[in-house]
Amino acid sequence: MSKLSAAYITLGCKLNFAETASLGDKLATMGVRRAEPGEAADICVINTCTVTETSNHKCRQAINRALREHPNAMTVVMGCYAQLAAQQLAAIVGVNLVIGTAQKAQAAELIMAKIHGDATPAAAEPNSFAPSCSRGERTRFFLKVQDGCDYYCTYCAIPFARGRSRNGSIRSLVAQAHDVVAQGGREIVITGVNIGDFGKTTGERFIDLVRALDAVEGIERYRISSIEPNLLTEEIIDFCARSRRFMPHFHIPLQSGSDEVLRLMHRRYDTELFRARVDYIKKVMPDCFIGVDIIVGTRGETDELFEQSYSFAEAISVSQFHVFSYSERPGTAALRIPHVVPEQTKRERSKRLLALSERKRIDFYNAHIGQIRPILTEHSHGTLAAKGFTDNYIHVEVPHSEPLPDNTILAVRLAGFNDDKTALVGTLCNKEN
Numbered sequence: 001m002s003k004l005s006a007a008y009i010t011l012g013c014k015l016n017f018a019e020t021a022s023l024g025d026k027l028a029t030m031g032v033r034r035a036e037p038g039e040a041a042d043i044c045v046i047n048t049c050t051v052t053e054t055s056n057h058k059c060r061q062a063i064n065r066a067l068r069e070h071p072n073a074m075t076v077v078m079g080c081y082a083q084l085a086a087q088q089l090a091a092i093v094g095v096n097l098v099i100g101t102a103q104k105a106q107a108a109e110l111i112m113a114k115i116h117g118d119a120t121p122a123a124a125e126p127n128s129f130a131p132s133c134s135r136g137e138r139t140r141f142f143l144k145v146q147d148g149c150d151y152y153c154t155y156c157a158i159p160f161a162r163g164r165s166r167n168g169s170i171r172s173l174v175a176q177a178h179d180v181v182a183q184g185g186r187e188i189v190i191t192g193v194n195i196g197d198f199g200k201t202t203g204e205r206f207i208d209l210v211r212a213l214d215a216v217e218g219i220e221r222y223r224i225s226s227i228e229p230n231l232l233t234e235e236i237i238d239f240c241a242r243s244r245r246f247m248p249h250f251h252i253p254l255q256s257g258s259d260e261v262l263r264l265m266h267r268r269y270d271t272e273l274f275r276a277r278v279d280y281i282k283k284v285m286p287d288c289f290i291g292v293d294i295i296v297g298t299r300g301e302t303d304e305l306f307e308q309s310y311s312f313a314e315a316i317s318v319s320q321f322h323v324f325s326y327s328e329r330p331g332t333a334a335l336r337i338p339h340v341v342p343e344q345t346k347r348e349r350s351k352r353l354l355a356l357s358e359r360k361r362i363d364f365y366n367a368h369i370g371q372i373r374p375i376l377t378e379h380s381h382g383t384l385a386a387k388g389f390t391d392n393y394i395h396v397e398v399p400h401s402e403p404l405p406d407n408t409i410l411a412v413r414l415a416g417f418n419d420d421k422t423a424l425v426g427t428l429c430n431k432e433n
Contacts, residue, residue, distance in 0.1 A: 004032045004115070007041035007070055009062050012049025014191045014225055016079060018142035019104060020047045021134030026108040043111060044073040048081035050161055053327035056081055067094040076111055078104060080161035084330075101162050105130035129166045129201065133176040133188075139378040139388075139407050140221075141185045145173055145209060146192030150200070151228075153255075154266050154337065155298055157329040162193050166201045170212050181218030186407060187376055188213070189223045196231025207236050214245050220409060221376060221391070226251045226293065229277045230269040237277075241284040248288035249393045250281060255295050257312025258305040264337055265298065271312055278316050289364065289393035290318040294353060297346030298326040299337035306349055314356060319364040319393075321357035323350050365394055365424055369414050372429060377408045386410070387423070395423040 006027055010020040023045065024034060035041035044066045048059040059081045067075060076097045077089045083100035090098045097114050099107050105128060112118070132144035146167040149159045180188055190213070192198070198206040213222060222245050229252050240246040252274070256262050259270045281288050294313060296306065313321065325346045328335060368390075375388035375396045386398040388410075397418055398404065412426030 004042040005035040005039060006032050006043040006045060007035040007039075007066070007073070008045050008047070009066055010047045011059055011062060012047075012051065012055060012080070014142050014189060015132075015144060015147075015193065016047050016049060018132045018134055018144050018191055019079075019130075020045070021142070022132040023047075023104075023107050025134055027111065030108060030112055032112075041070045041073050043076065043115070044070040045076045045078065045107075045111075048077060048079035050079075050081040050084055050157055050329075052324060053329075054325070056085070063089070063092060063095065067092075074111070074115060076107075078107055080158065083161045084157065129168050131168055131172065131176065133180065135185065139376065140187040140189055140223075141180045141183075142191050143173065143176060143180070143188050144168075144191050146195045146198045149194045150197065151194065151268065152266070152333075154264065154333040155295070155326060155329065157332055158193060160331060164200075165194060165197045167192070167198045167204075169202045170204050170209050173209060174212050174216060177213055177216045177219055181216065184407065186219065186409065187221035187223070188219055189225055191225045194228060194231075195225065196227045206231070207233070207239065210236060210239060210246065214239075214243050219245060222246045223249050223393075224251070226253055228253065228268070229274045232277055234280055237281055237284060247391045247393070248285045249291075249391075250288065251291040251293075252277065253293040254313070255293060256298065256301070256305075257294070257309035257316075258301070259308075261298060261301050261305050261309065264300045264334075266333070275312075275316055278318060282317050287368070287392050289320075291320045291322060291393075292316075292318045293322045293324065295324045295326050296349040296353060297341035299334050299341070300339050301326075301341055302339060310349075310352065310356070313353065318360060320361045321353055323353045323357065325350050362421060365417070365421075368392075368394060369416055369424065372411055372413050374409050375412055375426065377404055377406050377410060390414075396426040397423045398426045398428060400428065 008020050008024055010017050046062050046066055049055040063077060074096045075094055077095055078099035080101060082089055082098050086098045086100055089095055099110055129147055133141060135141045148163040148165045150165045152159050196206050198209055254274055255265060255267060257271055262270060278290060373390040375390050377386040377388045386404040388396055390396060396412060398412055411429055413429045414424045415427050416425055418425050
């Protein structure tokens with residue numbers, strides 16, 4: 001059996017992390033072990049992101065760093081950036097193999113064929129669904145339920161990189177959840193490119209998937225990753241509110257709080273619908289954590305339209321913003337929109353929204369001090385014995401005299417902030433305390 005070692009570098013979304021972990025698992029069955037920290041690996045895989053030009057720049061930096069740290073490795077670049085810039089990446093001295101998203105289901109076979117000089121495996125269908133469910137080095141598992149996107153928002157290149165919307169069957173995904181139980185997993189994050197669009201290839205619905213996963217005994221926590229507001233129905237929200245297993249936690253992309261900018265983006269909702277979704281979640285799940293994506297500096301976002309967006313963001317009852325600066329994506333319709341926002345203006349707008357995000361996160365954490373909530377432990381570090389997240393996604397540190405086991409659900413009383421206010425400090429307790 002091969003004694004080869006592999007190092008893995010992942011950039012971008014949770015879906016990329018799930019796919020990297022699945023690749024690592026598959027290569028492990030072929031005798032390729034994970035390289036130890038600091039070890040020069042025989043194979044180095046960089047799984048890339050192309051959501052912004054900044055993402056592309058980070059990918060190029062990661063490739064150059066990997067070439068320095070693993071000088072004798074077979075260097076493999078895969079993922080979304082690899083799909084859109086295959087020729088440029090293949091031209092980098094030291095890159096041995098470029099695998100686009102259309103080939104990712106065969107990545108392990110392609111890597112081993114390259115190493116052993118074997119014939120290239122037959123190509124898979126370009127829009128086939130490649131299953132992925134793995135935790136890699138994390139406590140929680142990431143279950144890929146859907147891939148691709150049919151929306152073609154004007155600013156976004158992901159449909160070109162990932163292809164059309166497609167998904168696995170409910171039956172196959174439930175089977176993967178049972179596999180997680182067998183591996184001792186207790187939390188699953190449901191991932192995809194546009195997960196609310198689930199069912200395009202199987203004639204099923206996302207709510208039916210949610211119900212089926214909820215029935216899997218042994219999984220104690222599910223989290224729904226980013227879901228479009230027009231696809232997050234009251235039916236889904238109501239089910240999650242009643243469920244013991246689906247956590248009070250949503251991530252919903254807003255992208256702009258200006259209706260005019262949303263129209264320029266070709267988004268499929270307006271601020272009225274977005275506000276209605278947030279208000280309904282808070283009505284039936286008052287303690288729910290709501291994370292929101294927002295973009296600054298898109299083409300057409302004048303000062304006046306940004307102020308509209310900021311005012312809307314300030315007014316809605318959400319917990320945190322993930323702020324992105326717009327960057328030009330070749331081939332996207334946004335390039336035809338007039339009014340380009342200067343880079344300095346983008347930085348200033350981003351800074352304001354990040355400050356707003358931090359105020360909202362601190363307010364959300366403050367509102368829960370004194371409560372007893374369950375955390376799932378993820379890391380143990382000496383006397384700072386445990387770190388983890390509550391059911392409603394509050395980051396918690398639990399000082400304790402002895403290390404506490406990972407992957408364990410503990411009841412903690414939220415006592416206050418840690419020194420840098422990145423987490424709350426929790427004290428162990430019994431639920432009846």
